[in-house]
Amino acid sequence: MVEEYEVQELLDKLEELINFGDIEDIKEAFSEFPTAHVVDYLLTKSETEIISILNLMEHEVAGRIFSYFNTDKQYDLSKIIDRRTFSDIFTYMYSDARADLFQILSKEEQIELLPFLDKKTREDVIVLSAYPPETAGGIMSTDFATILIHMTCQQALAKIRHDAPSQKMIYYIYVVNDNMEMLGIITIKDLIMSDPKDIVKELYNDHFVYADVNDDREDVAGQIEKHDLVAIPVLNSLKQLVGIVSHEEAIDIIRAEHTEDMEKFMGIVPSIDEQGYLETTTISHFKRRVAWLVILAGVGLISGVIIQYYQGVLEHLIILALYMPMMTATGGNMGSQAATVVIRAIALDQIQDTDWIKILLKELRISFLLSFCVGGLVFLKIVIFSSQPLPQGLSHIYIGSIIGAAIAIQVISSAIIGAGLPLLVRRLGGDPAVAASPAITTTVDITGLLIYFSIASNAISI
């Protein structure tokens, strides 16, 4: 790891240069230090200070650094830079970050900015920001290198040198024809490993993985992951190369997917835009959570109906009420645990549809062992510690066995339900994560109460 103190040294060095160094040294440091750390440093400064530091840089360096700020910060900074300087920085931003920033400008701000941009940048940003953000088009960048199929390696390298002055990495070189239709890929390594007179046509690989510009971005991330790609080319319906999505996007998409899964699992409707927790309004939060909460509260009223049905038993044996919450809680914990483990196994492709019997049998065995522990604990508590007076003819040992047995069965049935529900949802073609924890806990509450009271009522009438 670049140690904490080494990072701090770096930040201190930058601070020292800003205060005492000459312009050339400052420019060199900001250009060469890892950009993420440069940004860490700049974030300790005020916005006007950030602007004056960026003004010292070459436009290309400033654009690269500016691309690393998050979009909201970029917007705030843009409001205090003069139009001319901002359009220079904007031009040299990474094309995907640039399009994201353009998308959050208001219509007026966009119209204001466009005349300051050169034609190429203007067209690029308009095209990119037109794509829906959930698609490959919405996340792709246009910073890639192309060569023509009839070129020699020497000509190809010359074109790359000419076209690609930016710091953005070049790894795959995309082979296209005169219509920008994508024909294949060659790596920069292959180009330099070959004889300069070799023709690209003999060397390139015409079998390549690509994304369509309308593909869902989670599918694109999946492709990048499956093929271990540094970047995936994006084609339109005419098979023309229009952009690339790089591996770092894949990580961001997977992180967002993770949030969505966890929230879905808790019965929270995923948010459409990607505002952070504090930026999202109270009303938005409310709307995303109310549906499940109210539905499950409604379904929970069913548990009240069950208790009402067994009211006589409860009144006769008030000790049953003492263990009701523990019954439902244990069932909820058990069911959620089983569901979590199964949902993750499905997500990581560890189990097939045909494995469902194996899974349920496994949960049966695991929960059998667990049921002994929990049931035994309750039995001991009732027999040893309970001071609860009991009706005539019933001993603590007897009651303890009944309640202990009921809890044991609850543990087993909750595990089966918790594991089974996601499997069932997937079998029906849905997303297993939707078999959300609240749905499972509510279901096992109901089945748990039924088990509890039917065992108790049968046992007492004996």
Next chain:
Amino acid sequence: MVEEYEVQELLDKLEELINFGDIEDIKEAFSEFPTAHVVDYLLTKSETEIISILNLMEHEVAGRIFSYFNTDKQYDLSKIIDRRTFSDIFTYMYSDARADLFQILSKEEQIELLPFLDKKTREDVIVLSAYPPETAGGIMSTDFATILIHMTCQQALAKIRHDAPSQKMIYYIYVVNDNMEMLGIITIKDLIMSDPKDIVKELYNDHFVYADVNDDREDVAGQIEKHDLVAIPVLNSLKQLVGIVSHEEAIDIIRAEHTEDMEKFMGIVPSIDEQGYLETTTISHFKRRVAWLVILAGVGLISGVIIQYYQGVLEHLIILALYMPMMTATGGNMGSQAATVVIRAIALDQIQDTDWIKILLKELRISFLLSFCVGGLVFLKIVIFSSQPLPQGLSHIYIGSIIGAAIAIQVISSAIIGAGLPLLVRRLGGDPAVAASPAITTTVDITGLLIYFSIASNAISI
């Protein structure tokens, strides 16, 4: 996307070639088609068929394809290949996959294999497999390119051509001295963009991000993500370059982190090795889940103590029992939702420690709105639908208001507890995800029952 039908075409093409094509065409196809798809195809064949196909390939191609199988599959295949062929494939595997496979061999199998390997491979695999799997050393590969600082660009490119025949990508070139101490980085792009006579010393960047061989692998993934790296160099304590961790590892680590978080959140102890759900034994599953389940069951007995304390109230007003499960369930859902949202916001760096007041106030407002919905629902249910006979002097409207109010307060308090617990854990330096859902639901069960019965008992004595 490479469409479903296109992938199927590819697989059909491979099948056709295997059955009818000549050796040269087969070798070319298996070498050029995307490796992940080649593996998809091979996984449709029996293990003996896979071996005979691999035997047709150049060792280098076979090694690359073999690296893409998961480790368990590699092991199964290794048991039916002859030692000589297997050692050839093994030699040409990616060094990190190779070390992973070596680690799961038994001591006897390892001892059996080593004599068949050349010295370089033998040393490499022994060194790599000695590192703990959770560290940078345990996941790194040794497939990287180095050049010396005093070389010209031309000499550097010549060395790269000589050293790096494998398909593994070369993007960063690591600049080292004669002791293999790492001095800096240069990209292959910079090398080709420069004059062949330029010296590396003038061009390379001596500011670079690196990992230490003992660093935790999740920290390594975080560094790769933060700096958008294609690969991160790994150094030992002498600052010698010993390996690299590439971006695709980062994605795997982040996925595993995801599983771990979700399981931690459900009170499941994360597994040390990474076996899939079905491969993990019943006993292992049991051990990972029993602790939390029993602890929370024990804590849940506290709820029984509370009910016992208020037993008189319950006996007097048995209608209270009907809404007890709904009370605890709603509190659990609410608390888990709040905790999920806050834990994710923390994980995505959206909130700082100092934001805790803002977060609790926000949850207060959100839960206030939600409490109206749920409390109102219960009130209406009791007033309109309840056929429960009530003691003298108490109307359904009165009881409905009491229980509705109690549930409303439960919603608000559960949200505060659910949001507050992760924040508190983080403030104390722990991992917020440990403020697990079962802990939260059990806590709000207890606070919920206290709220419920104290309101009810106060209201009736009026």
